[in-house]
Amino acid sequence: MLSYIPNPLIIPVGLIVGMLIAAPVGPVNVLCIQRAIERGFWGGIAAGIGSVTGDALIALCAGLGVGSISGVVETHRAVIQVVGGIALVAFGMRLYFSAPRLKLDTDGSSARLKDFVWDIPQTFFLTITNPGAVLGLFAVFGGISTFVEVYSTIDVLLLVAAIASGSMLWWVALSNLIGRYRHHIDLRMLNRINRIAGLLLAIFGAVLIAEVIWKAGRF
Template sequence: MTFLEYAVIGFFIGIITTAPVGPVNIMAIQHAVRSGFRHGVFVGLGAVVADTLYATAAIFGVSAVTRFIEGQFDLIEIVGGALLIIFGLKIWNSHPHLNGGDDGKEHGFWGDATAAFFMAITNPGTILAFIAIFGSLGDWRPDHDNYFGSLMMVAGVTAGACSWWVFISATVTHFRSRIDDAWLDRANHIAGAILMIFGGLIYLKLAYDLIR
């Protein structure tokens, strides 16, 4: 695969792992509604830093592990697919609320970005999601010695996450009068469905490989 293809895959991983509505999404939406587009983006960028660190640790960690378990890719994909389906179900069944979790105080762009960073970096589900996704990519993941390919995939993750925050902040700012808990539920249903479909496709690939 080319470096551009790795970056594109990373881009979509960045969107998939960022889109589920959790505390940081709620915080970004709240600030976009109250203070406009730029404030919402700044909140998201704090989480992007955490996601980039976790994505880097996950992809290079997975690459290092595969040196010792080169004959166990099927097992990695089975576990990764199961985790994606579990994460997808959890996200689908969660019910975030726009009101609550914020004391109404404004801390400035950098203060809110820092708060979002710590909210994201202390969420163990983030690193587990990246490990599950990278571990289940199979041939779509860079080889363990393809360091530039791995960096391109991480760069794609960062670009995808940034694109999500720009999109969500712009959307919320434009439709701020229409955002409610039902809208957040629909967003989680879409993100959860994508993760479950991704996990299901992994099992279809494994089944195809068995009967081929």
């Protein structure tokens, strides 16, 4: 009976790890922040859900001992990295050249999560096509397993849920903070933000592609 009771330390550790995973600035984070600035709280939440879902899927594979996933990523890393790099460059260029659209509820209507649901698969795709993030999350999960006892499937599922919850708490807090102050941003400032975010995304993607080309040239 006791084997079905999960380790209670898993929850706080998973929450902290989830926040730490979501906090560093990376390509997906840049896109999520841009969405929150342009579209408000629910825009940021929608983008965050895609990122969190991708991280949760990777963590679940790591927790269930699906080592073949890690092996596949390592074997086909170059292809995955090029695909992810091209996607980042495309997203970045599209964002850079698109006209700024600051969505404010000036007409009395209120935005909902369903209004921005298309952002979820976009950030999900960018998350799972980043081989560095995938392998890094496998390593992080392995480190957690040595720090906190994770034996049963229930422990694994609880840890994945805690990590996802921690990441989601980060995006809720950040989107709420941005939503409180975004009304001070005008279209000119948003255009600058979009261009900076677009350039960062394109640079991230170009670096991924360049790394593959450079490694290929060494062999």
